[in-house]
Amino acid sequence: MDSLALPTCEPLIRFCGVALTLGGRRILDPIALDIGRGEFVCVVGPSGCGKTTLLRLIAGLYLPTEGQVLYGGKPVAGPRQDIAIVFQDYGKALLPWRTASGNVSLALEALGTPRAQRPARIAALLAKVGLAQHADKFPGQLSGGMQQRLQIARCLAQEPSVLLMDEPFGALDAMTRQALQDEVLGLAASSGATVFFVTHDLEEAIYLGDRVVALKPNPGRVADMFEVRLPRPRDQLATREHPEFLRLRRTLFDFIKEAEA
Amino acid sequence: MSASRILWFAASILVGLCLVAIWQLAADARLVSPVFLPGPDKAWAALERGIASGELLDKLLGTVGRMVWGWLLASLLGIGVGALIGISPAARAWLGPTLEFLRPLPASAIVPVAIAFLGLSEGMVLAVIGFGALWPMLLATVHGFAAVEPRLYEVSRALGLSRWEVIGKIALPNALPDIFAGLRLGLTVALILAVVGEMLASREGLGLWILLSARAFRAPDLFAGVILLGLVGFASALLLSAVERRALRWRLPPG
Amino acid sequence: MSGWRGLVVPLGVLAAAEVAALAAGLQSDSLARPSEIAAAAGVALVDGTILRATVQTLAAAGAGLAIGTSLGLALGILLGLFRTAGRLAEFSIEAFRPIPSVALIPIVLLIFGFGYRMEIAIVAFATFWPILILTQTAIAGIEPRLLEVSRALGFGLGRRVAKIVLPAALPRLFVAFRLAVGIALIVAVTVEITGNTLGLGYALMDAQQSLRPALMFALLLWVGLVGWGLNALLLWAQARLFGPAAMVEARP
Numbered sequence: 001m002d003s004l005a006l007p008t009c010e011p012l013i014r015f016c017g018v019a020l021t022l023g024g025r026r027i028l029d030p031i032a033l034d035i036g037r038g039e040f041v042c043v044v045g046p047s048g049c050g051k052t053t054l055l056r057l058i059a060g061l062y063l064p065t066e067g068q069v070l071y072g073g074k075p076v077a078g079p080r081q082d083i084a085i086v087f088q089d090y091g092k093a094l095l096p097w098r099t100a101s102g103n104v105s106l107a108l109e110a111l112g113t114p115r116a117q118r119p120a121r122i123a124a125l126l127a128k129v130g131l132a133q134h135a136d137k138f139p140g141q142l143s144g145g146m147q148q149r150l151q152i153a154r155c156l157a158q159e160p161s162v163l164l165m166d167e168p169f170g171a172l173d174a175m176t177r178q179a180l181q182d183e184v185l186g187l188a189a190s191s192g193a194t195v196f197f198v199t200h201d202l203e204e205a206i207y208l209g210d211r212v213v214a215l216k217p218n219p220g221r222v223a224d225m226f227e228v229r230l231p232r233p234r235d236q237l238a239t240r241e242h243p244e245f246l247r248l249r250r251t252l253f254d255f256i257k258e259a260e261a
Numbered sequence: 262m263s264a265s266r267i268l269w270f271a272a273s274i275l276v277g278l279c280l281v282a283i284w285q286l287a288a289d290a291r292l293v294s295p296v297f298l299p300g301p302d303k304a305w306a307a308l309e310r311g312i313a314s315g316e317l318l319d320k321l322l323g324t325v326g327r328m329v330w331g332w333l334l335a336s337l338l339g340i341g342v343g344a345l346i347g348i349s350p351a352a353r354a355w356l357g358p359t360l361e362f363l364r365p366l367p368a369s370a371i372v373p374v375a376i377a378f379l380g381l382s383e384g385m386v387l388a389v390i391g392f393g394a395l396w397p398m399l400l401a402t403v404h405g406f407a408a409v410e411p412r413l414y415e416v417s418r419a420l421g422l423s424r425w426e427v428i429g430k431i432a433l434p435n436a437l438p439d440i441f442a443g444l445r446l447g448l449t450v451a452l453i454l455a456v457v458g459e460m461l462a463s464r465e466g467l468g469l470w471i472l473l474s475a476r477a478f479r480a481p482d483l484f485a486g487v488i489l490l491g492l493v494g495f496a497s498a499l500l501l502s503a504v505e506r507r508a509l510r511w512r513l514p515p516g
Numbered sequence: 517m518s519g520w521r522g523l524v525v526p527l528g529v530l531a532a533a534e535v536a537a538l539a540a541g542l543q544s545d546s547l548a549r550p551s552e553i554a555a556a557a558g559v560a561l562v563d564g565t566i567l568r569a570t571v572q573t574l575a576a577a578g579a580g581l582a583i584g585t586s587l588g589l590a591l592g593i594l595l596g597l598f599r600t601a602g603r604l605a606e607f608s609i610e611a612f613r614p615i616p617s618v619a620l621i622p623i624v625l626l627i628f629g630f631g632y633r634m635e636i637a638i639v640a641f642a643t644f645w646p647i648l649i650l651t652q653t654a655i656a657g658i659e660p661r662l663l664e665v666s667r668a669l670g671f672g673l674g675r676r677v678a679k680i681v682l683p684a685a686l687p688r689l690f691v692a693f694r695l696a697v698g699i700a701l702i703v704a705v706t707v708e709i710t711g712n713t714l715g716l717g718y719a720l721m722d723a724q725q726s727l728r729p730a731l732m733f734a735l736l737l738w739v740g741l742v743g744w745g746l747n748a749l750l751l752w753a754q755a756r757l758f759g760p761a762a763m764v765e766a767r768p
Contacts, residue, residue, distance in 0.1 A: 061415060081421040092412040097434040097511045106430065110420040138511040158420065273607035280608055297627050358522025365698055365743030366736075369706035370717065373724035373732055377546035453616045453706070460621070460710055468619070475622030487619050494614025 010073070012037040012194055013058055013162070017067035020053060026219040027053050030067060033213065033222060037161075040188055040195045042209035044202055044252065046260045050220025051198040055164050058196060059085050071162075081111060084155035088167040090147040094139040100126060100150050101135045107157035121157065129153045129183065145176035149183075156187065163188070165197045169204070178236050181208060185234060202252045206245055207234060214252065216259050224255060299481040307481035308488060321489055323466035324455050327383075328493070331390025332451040338391070339398025339447070340440060346399075347406025348432060357403075364400055368393025368450060369457055376461075386458030393454045394447035401443030405436025438512065441505045448497055456490065467493075548730035557734035565719065566738055573715035574742075576632050577704035580639020585696055587640070588647030589689070593677060595648075596655025609649065617642035617703055621710055632714070635707045642703040643696040650692035654685040687758045694750045701743055716742070 011034035020028040028050045035041050043051045056062045057069050060078040069076045071083075087093040094103050104122045113121065126132050129149040139147050148168060155163060165184070169177045185208060188195050199205050205212045209228050216223040230244055239245055281301050287293065288300030295303075311317030346352045346360075372389055379385035409432055417427045459468030467486050474483035530550045537549040548556070560566040595602035617638055628634040658681065666680040682689075708717025716739050723732035 059419060061418065079418045079421065083419070085415075085419045087412060087416070089412060092410050093416050095413070095431070095434065097437070097509075099511075106422075107420050109430070110417075110422045110426065140511060269603045270607065273604050276604045277608040277611060297623065354521045355525055356522075359526050362526075362740060362744050365701075365747040366740040367702040367705040367743060369702065369709050370720060370736055370739045372709050373720045374546075374736060377724050377729060377732065449616075453618050456616050456618045457706055457710055460618075471619055471622050475626055478626070480623075480626075483622060487615060487623070490619045491611065491615035494616060495611070498614060 011035055012039075012072060013196075014070040015054075015057075015067070016070060018057060018064045018069055019066035020050075020057070020062060021065045028064075029219045029221040031220075031222055035194060035196065038192050038194055040185075040197065040208060040210045041213060042197045042199060042205035042211070043213045043215060044199060044205045044256070045215030045220075045223070046217055046256060047200070048220075049215040049217035049259075051200075051215055052166055053220060054215075055085075055166050055196060055198050058162065059083055059164055081158055082160050083162045083164060084158045084160035086148070086151050086155055086163065086165040086168045088170050090144070090151045090171075091139070093151055094147060094154075096139050099136050099138055100131055100142070100153075103139065103150055104154050104157050107154045111158065125153045125157050126150075128156065128187070143176075145172050145180065148172065148180065152180075152184070152187070156191070159191075160193055162194045162196065165195065167198055167200065170200065177204075182234075182236065184208070185232075189233070202256065203240070203249060206230075206248045206252070207236075207239060212248070212252065214255055214259075223259060226251065296478055296480055299484055303481040304484035304488065307479075308485035311482065311485055317467075317470070317485065317489065320465060320467045320470045320486070321493070323464070324452075324459065324468065324490070325493060327386060327390060327458070327464070327466065328448075328451045328455040328497075331387050331455065332394050332448055334387070334391045335394035335447055335451070336398055336444060339395045339443065340402050343399045343402025343443075344406050344428070344433070344436070347403040347436065348428060350407075353403070353407060360396075360400060360403070364396055366396075368396070368454060372457070372461060381462040383462075383464060386455070386462055386464055389458050390451050390454045394451045397446035397450065398440070398443040401439040401446075402436055405439030406432050408439075409435045438509055441501075441509065445498065445501055445505075448501060449494070452490070452494055452497070544729060545727045546729050548733055552730040553733045553737070556728070556730035557738065560731060560734060566716075566735070569714075569716045569719040569735075570738070570742060573701075573704050573708065573717065576635040576707075576715060577639055577700040579632070580636040580704070581643050581696060581700040583636065584640035584643030584700075585647050585693065588644045588696075589651050592648045592651025593655055593681065596652040597673075597677075597681065599656070602652060602656070609645075613645045613649070618706055618710065621707060625711075630712055635704060635712050635714070638707050639700050639703050643700050646699065647692055647696050650695070651685070651689060654688035654692065655681060657688065658684045690754055690758065694747075694754065697746055697750060698743070701746060705739060 013033075013035040015031045015033040017030040017032060018028065019026075019030045031054070033054075043054060045051055053062065057064060058071070058076065060076045060080065060083070063077070071080075095106065098106065101119075101122050104125050105118055108118050108121060123132065123135070126135055129152055131146060131149055131153065134142060134146060139150065142150065152168075168184075169180055172180065181204065184195070184197075187193075195208075197205070197208055206228055212226045212228060213222060214224045214226070215221065226248060228244075228248060230239055230242055284298075285300050285302065288295065288298055288303075299307075308317070346356055368389070371392055375385045375389050375392075379388060413431050413435070414427070417431055422430065455466065456468035456471075458464065459466040460472045463469055467490050471483050471486040471490075474480070474486060534550045537547070542549060557566070595605055620638055620641060621634075624634045624637045628637065662680055662684055663676075666676045671679060704715065705717040705720075708715040709721055710717075712718060716735060720732060720735045720739070723729075723735055
């Protein structure tokens, strides 16, 4: 059993004293953070605390000015295809001139998937996010929730080991939001992907995460971390009424209020 | 097209026919000397005569050929060079101000220069058309390539698209609406310059036909030529916008 | 900051042309050294020929523009306000608009002969259509609530147009006007090149025909400069009238 347990000790993503200065402004103070394989980590904090910056560092869209971000033990030098990003502004992140199928296809084209295999893969991916009926529609013809589902489908096409989500549901209404939360949980569980989820919604963070990382602003740094010991699979009613959920919500709420004061 | 839209359009055609009728009445009443304004019946007869004899058709083909060739030449060059400049911020910094200076230059002002180099030849007319139609195309393409949503560049980096894939799959489709705007403007310019070139260099075409008809005081022939030129402009714009609607389907409102 | 880089290319081309022409010992009826062009420009500016031609061109373009714009504006407002009339006129406008303005040169020549009147008529025709169509769409694009307000206030047509319609559509009308100014200049120069014996276009043709390439290129550059200057002036005015710059200027 020891041999099986070993790989989980080695974190998939490791921040070693990572700091970032952009244009003379200190964005992040040195940060140490380990994320295990298959873990669902949520990041919360007041605006300007560097949540998104942290995500972009993992993605390789930013490179640290100090320290290193290690991925699988090697420093991140730039974007890689097994790390997928779901942006908040789905309207800007989708190609408006391609249909839903075409947008998913873009990821397959980037991976070099043979043309003959693409249609079946696209159909399967769209079905997985519930867009099978809308394959031939353009993003402009889809609702916000459907567009975000489409972006998730495109990310899944990369068969990512890590899914980075940058406030993905921030612009959606409450009902759509809850439905998508459960879908993301399902997709993460079935694919075994590691998820790094940035949000400003504390309840969302607790509901989804194995762990919640709380950041403090000016400059951004890790203030605290909370293990979420809630049973899985989670349930919109039962989980949100669980005493542990309420306790964590209280703790985080107080924490954020203090940080913003 | 909805039924009410068709009805409105039919009504507006009726209004157009009424205008033609008023024109006929005015000509019949000799409100304006027939030397300047022949009735629509006379213009129509001249048009029929010219087409039946094949003469007007030849001129039409001459003008359309010139316009299309010059326009195609300008389009290929404009889109190609525009893409190269638009995709590179450095090229934009070096060449942008020069292009901005040349943009408002009246294209016909280079006619004398073209005559000095190429004489009153077919090549001169083509060069002027090509030059005039080049700018709208070039500048629209530069703009389209430069105005890519930054988020899409991040998406392509995250997906690991190659540089050529980014150009072909992101930048080019993104520039397409601008390119079509350039194509439309270029087409208008090409027709105008084809007519001017024909008049100046005495090349067979509708422009020269109109000029010669005016000199011989054959007003009906002149009007026939003007009507045909209007039709050329109308038909080419219609054709282009049909292609555009097809290519830019995704821009249509939802539904 | 990046301004200097934009100057490198044109200056480099001029310098290269100068050097190449000197090295080749250029003697031509169609080409001239940049220094000769500059000299010709200097002479023509000092003796007033360029300025006289410029005034002629701008006068004809301006008069045509004034006529075309006022007619286009008036009809555009009517067709934009009264949707029924606008829809009924659709076909006639679409049928007339594509006629290239230069095709009318021979007809107008028959009527007016050479001179200002003929040039003004063509410029007026050429600017009328874009102004008409853009005005119509600008008026149709006004927030309907504003028109309801003006009706509720009991304004008559004249006051409705003056107090609500024109101010609301003004930014878009100005853009249309800027486009029309460009067209007016282009058409004026084109008419002059095609044979009207006045203005910059005629001066250009004359320089070519009398085999004075230096003057011809000097005039070409000048025409470019005039076009660029007009455009820059209008852009500045637009930013000042409607842009955020107006807010900054509002300080005491």
